[in-house]
Amino acid sequence: MFSVTVRDHMMIAHSFHGEVFGPAQRLHGATYVVDATFRREALDADGIVIDIGRAADALHAVLGGLTYRNLDDEPGLAGRNTTTEVLAQVVADRLAEALPAAGPTGLAVTLHESHVAWATYERPL
Amino acid sequence: MFSVTVRDHMMIAHSFHGEVFGPAQRLHGATYVVDATFRREALDADGIVIDIGRAADALHAVLGGLTYRNLDDEPGLAGRNTTTEVLAQVVADRLAEALPAAGPTGLAVTLHESHVAWATYERPL
Amino acid sequence: MFSVTVRDHMMIAHSFHGEVFGPAQRLHGATYVVDATFRREALDADGIVIDIGRAADALHAVLGGLTYRNLDDEPGLAGRNTTTEVLAQVVADRLAEALPAAGPTGLAVTLHESHVAWATYERPL
Amino acid sequence: MFSVTVRDHMMIAHSFHGEVFGPAQRLHGATYVVDATFRREALDADGIVIDIGRAADALHAVLGGLTYRNLDDEPGLAGRNTTTEVLAQVVADRLAEALPAAGPTGLAVTLHESHVAWATYERPL
Amino acid sequence: MFSVTVRDHMMIAHSFHGEVFGPAQRLHGATYVVDATFRREALDADGIVIDIGRAADALHAVLGGLTYRNLDDEPGLAGRNTTTEVLAQVVADRLAEALPAAGPTGLAVTLHESHVAWATYERPL
Amino acid sequence: MFSVTVRDHMMIAHSFHGEVFGPAQRLHGATYVVDATFRREALDADGIVIDIGRAADALHAVLGGLTYRNLDDEPGLAGRNTTTEVLAQVVADRLAEALPAAGPTGLAVTLHESHVAWATYERPL
Secondary structure, three states: OEEEEEEEEEEEEEOOOOHHHHHHHOOEEEEEEEEEEEEEOOOOOOOOOOOHHHHHHHHHHHHHOOOOEEHHHOHHHOOOOOOHHHHHHHHHHHHHHHOOOOOOOEEEEEEEEEOOEEEEEEEEO | OEEEEEEEEEEEEEOOOOHHHHHHHOOEEEEEEEEEEEEEOOOOOOOOOOOHHHHHHHHHHHHHOOOOOEHHHOHHHOOOOOOHHHHHHHHHHHHHHHOOOOOOOEEEEEEEEEOOEEEEEEEEO | OEEEEEEEEEEEEEOOOOHHHHHHHOOEEEEEEEEEEEEEOOOOOOOOOOOHHHHHHHHHHHHHOOOOOEHHHOHHHOOOOOOHHHHHHHHHHHHHHHOOOOOOOEEEEEEEEEOOEEEEEEEEO | OEEEEEEEEEEEEEOOOOHHHHHHHOOEEEEEEEEEEEEEOOOOOOOOOOOHHHHHHHHHHHHHOOOOOEHHHOHHHOOOOOOHHHHHHHHHHHHHHHOOOOOOOEEEEEEEEEOOEEEEEEEEO | OEEEEEEEEEEEEEOOOOHHHHHHHOOEEEEEEEEEEEEEOOOOOOOOOOOHHHHHHHHHHHHHOOOOOEHHHOHHHOOOOOOHHHHHHHHHHHHHHHOOOOOOOEEEEEEEEEOOEEEEEEEEO | OEEEEEEEEEEEEEOOOOHHHHHHHOOEEEEEEEEEEEEEOOOOOOOOOOOHHHHHHHHHHHHHOOOOEEHHHOHHHOOOOOOHHHHHHHHHHHHHHHOOOOOOOEEEEEEEEEOOEEEEEEEEO
């Protein structure tokens, strides 16, 4: 099994609903350093899982739809807690839509919210 | 599949038994930077795998029982080589006991002993 | 010359005024991983620049006054662009007030806004 | 399940064939920071997956056969694109040959080509 | 004193002349993760040392003139050992030329050639 | 001004004297990830501050005299608190003795005791 990972980031504002979140119920924000990992059983004829430049561009485009925004105001995310876990899924699902069916068969997206906490969502492609 | 990881550290002294360990048979020590990863098939109603604050507190409490100690003198670890692998299991098992049954279904604990070596233990919850 | 550095973080929302900021004029947010470096010409009788635990507590307390907030609404920061540079100075100045005069003679605070950008402010103590 | 990882690096020149590679079709180079992860269901009598010193030596020897070379001129790699994915497999396969059959049952090799891109190859041992 | 740092990278091939370089006299390569630090005594009216986006663009443009190349064949670098130190100076000097005179008064460029070695060049602006 | 840095590590046991150290008065240990930075106004004829291989060997030899030991029992360190700051000075001074007078004119040694704390000592050469 092979995989390729590319890293980028986004900077967003949001707030959470639920007592479990404590002070994070207030409007605050985060830099998410985002790793997108593409998995594939065998390499293609060029010897790659996916072109790193193309993977990086796709990730950058997906993050471009979220960064520098207050996620509390984003229609597509309304009524949801945009936790690190939820955002990992949002990024992975949008990335899956942005890429053609052929090639990688699995995708994992990790969002680092700080140097001491991160979350991952994995799905097939 | 989702996961959430929190990071903390501990600073311990110990020595190893067995020729394979070479100079590490002498009393020495280590800082272990510890990552605890909680896995779960689906998010809960709040949109999380586990509350990051609660996970961090649980990890900190477990490491509090090991840090600033000479592990050669710890009753619970007597007669064992407290290698990075063994300590990853000790931390994971204590963390599993400290958390209620509901929620995450898997746990992985990684101990980084330096910038060039680390070990992981994975178990169900 | 000696120095000691401790690391912590904060997660805030804010927006910027000025065309130079482009999309960052919108309400967004950041995780700042914060390094506070204390400088001193010679060590004290215990062999330290400053107690690492005390330095970490002081930094945590200062960041506690900023984290999980929308800085656009903070009275003490009203009318200012809370850029990474400005916040490095705010953290350094509050840290300087929180610590007694004796001991370290210099302080540098670095705020990492992502894996590819950070800012530092240095001042005497 | 346990694992142990050791890290080392190599510095090579190479070029790629295929339009997908764009400017990387020119002769260029890379530092690969290489992580080799050894997996094993249970620890041995010493409490380890594999001796970290021995694992590090084996990795260093394998990388010694690649580093400070132009891979375009290496007989064993002729006619292949030495992409990060391909090199991860080359390192893993050579490492598997260099280690005796007993012990770890799985191996993963990750090559970091920069702070924003890396690739992994996993195989049984 | 304030500073702002931005990070990018380049991937090059080269060889060195001189016995001190041992196997690095052969054609090989490197990924350089490059940090450019801009220093300034006081912030401008926007509260910044330099716009991070503009600094990142300038660094990316300078690295674009070096990456994916064999530096042994670059006219501007002919007859020089393109060591990490020398390249730090080349990047800093080109960056200084690319930026207008107003603003930052100092510049430091660090090139990380691996996880265990890096070099820095500092100059006034 | 130029500088070159090399990184290595050591793993030691020790205990501290003085109430300020709290639980660190007990026998415990640390991994110190050690960065040695050599400074020099101008490069030599080969285009370097110091040969990175030679700098790495010198650092490794100095750390070899400290690693895998209980520093409380080391004659050369008797009666001193081997804090991170003190050990940074010990490493720097031993490194200065190990290197000939010609070449670099300044040295800084940083010891990282965890992912959230480190100390530096700087001296002329």
